[in-house]
Amino acid sequence: MSRQPGFFITFEGGEGVGKSTNITFAADWLRAQGKDVIVTREPGGTPIAETIRNALLKAHHDELMMPRTELLLVFAARAQHIESVIMPALARGTWVLCDRFTDSTIAYQGFGRGLPMDEIDTLKTLVQQGLEPDLTFLLDAPLSVGMGRAAQRGSDAGEETDRFETEQLAFFERVRSGFQALAAEHSRFRVLDAAQPLARVQADLLKELVPLAGGINR
Numbered sequence: 438m439s440r441q442p443g444f445f446i447t448f449e450g451g452e453g454v455g456k457s458t459n460i461t462f463a464a465d466w467l468r469a470q471g472k473d474v475i476v477t478r479e480p481g482g483t484p485i486a487e488t489i490r491n492a493l494l495k496a497h498h499d500e501l502m503m504p505r506t507e508l509l510l511v512f513a514a515r516a517q518h519i520e521s522v523i524m525p526a527l528a529r530g531t532w533v534l535c536d537r538f539t540d541s542t543i544a545y546q547g548f549g550r551g552l553p554m555d556e557i558d559t560l561k562t563l564v565q566q567g568l569e570p571d572l573t574f575l576l577d578a579p580l581s582v583g584m585g586r587a588a589q590r591g592s593d594a595g596e597e598t599d600r601f602e603t604e605q606l607a608f609f610e611r612v613r614s615g616f617q618a619l620a621a622e623h624s625r626f627r628v629l630d631a632a633q634p635l636a637r638v639q640a641d642l643l644k645e646l647v648p649l650a651g652g653i654n655r
Contacts, residue, residue, distance in 0.1 A: 441527035548615030
């Protein structure tokens with residue numbers, strides 16, 4: 438739990454499941470209920486963390502980036518993000534909606550890359566200092582759906598494929614299994630069927646947000 442006056446919600450899932458669309462929808466709805474809301478993302482969320490994001494995702498290096506390097510960069514960006522953005526916002530009573538957090542690190546670098554979970558846990562303890570999301574929405578869809586959407590999105594926007602989107606299907610199968618394992622383990626997760634039409638996904642999202650927004654006066 439955030440253990441702060443604000444409320445910390447994370448949105449998780451694989452490629453193309455609609456995290457960005459649904460986090461924007463949730464933020465707009467919460468603001469309409471009078472909540473003070475910020476939307477942020479990981480890796481990123483601050484100028485320094487965005488520089489790290491670019492090195493991780495968009496820069497296609499001639500040199501192979503090692504999995505442990507990737508892990509350390511993710512947590513370096515997270516350390517900056519938590520101290521510069523997330524904790525100050527929670528302290529002033531703001532609702533923080535974050536596109537990915539440490540669950541993505543566990544799914545991608547742990548399950549996907551096969552890095553030891555104890556290494557991830559050590560970095561998590563160091564960087565987060567007890568901070569945990571109050572609520573996590575996992576948008577889950579079969580790989581054929583998510584990867585197809587991700588490819589179409591990149592084509593429509595004229596974006597260069599990022600480093601993770603070039604991975605083999607088996608990698609994303611492990612990532613999805615990782616998210617599902619986390620959802621089964623932690624009660625803060627709410628799993629949404631992201632293969633549904635968007636209106637259905639957002640109706641399911643509102644079913645969770647309506648009682649939450651009414652019951653937390655901040």
